[in-house]
Amino acid sequence: AQKITQTQPGMFVQEKEAVTLDCTYDTSDPSYGLFWYKQPSSGEMIFLIYQGSYDQQNATEGRYSLNFQKARKSANLVISASQLGDSAMYFCAMREWGSARQLTFGSGTQLTVLP
Amino acid sequence: GAVVSQHPSWVICKSGTSVKIECRSLDFQATTMFWYRQFPKQSLMLMATSNEGSKATYEQGVEKDKFLINHASLTLSTLTVTSAHPEDSSFYICSAMATTYEQYFGPGTRLTVT
Numbered sequence: 508a509q510k511i512t513q514t515q516p517g518m519f520v521q522e523k524e525a526v527t528l529d530c531t532y533d534t535s536d537p538s539y540g541l542f543w544y545k546q547p548s549s550g551e552m553i554f555l556i557y558q559g560s561y562d563q564q565n566a567t568e569g570r571y572s573l574n575f576q577k578a579r580k581s582a583n584l585v586i587s588a589s590q591l592g593d594s595a596m597y598f599c600a601m602r603e604w605g606s607a608r609q610l611t612f613g614s615g616t617q618l619t620v621l622p
Numbered sequence: 623g624a625v626v627s628q629h630p631s632w633v634i635c636k637s638g639t640s641v642k643i644e645c646r647s648l649d650f651q652a653t654t655m656f657w658y659r660q661f662p663k664q665s666l667m668l669m670a671t672s673n674e675g676s677k678a679t680y681e682q683g684v685e686k687d688k689f690l691i692n693h694a695s696l697t698l699s700t701l702t703v704t705s706a707h708p709e710d711s712s713f714y715i716c717s718a719m720a721t722t723y724e725q726y727f728g729p730g731t732r733l734t735v736t
Contacts, residue, residue, distance in 0.1 A: 552715065
């Protein structure tokens, strides 16, 4: 079974608008971490934001925020005030602290910001 | 943040030859490094987990004799693609654990086998 599901292969957003990238996950480990990475065309994986399963508040990092709904097992990324430079592939990932040290990645969402 | 480098950033080799890719943690020691493979427009697929001083742990379906991983020091892991074939052409990314929680990625190596 897929551990990380990103249902949006591609998304478009107008510059300066907000956009939400969806991510749902599946785990029986009570202790886990959720990550979002940005991968521009250069290929480098850029860490954006982290949410721990025990964190009470949603994580925020500048224009990025993570809408964490634990009961629904979703961890959507919200990008506010989109910029042209935000056009990239975005990956949601999870690490289950009890069982594995490696990250499991979703299939990714290609975001295009329109001028 | 911590820096992970990869060398080379791109390489073209002929079918049947071997190519080595280096992954270095520049400002921290990494007991664990990971090697991923990524095809165009697809996600990262974990190939193996590399632990300093011990044998790598390969994911199911990854040929350990074809993809040789050596983690000889706390700052260096190498991936050698032996007897490369065109189907091995891909983007290879390494990452290193700086702490139990922090994982940093290298910039990737684009391998083309002709």
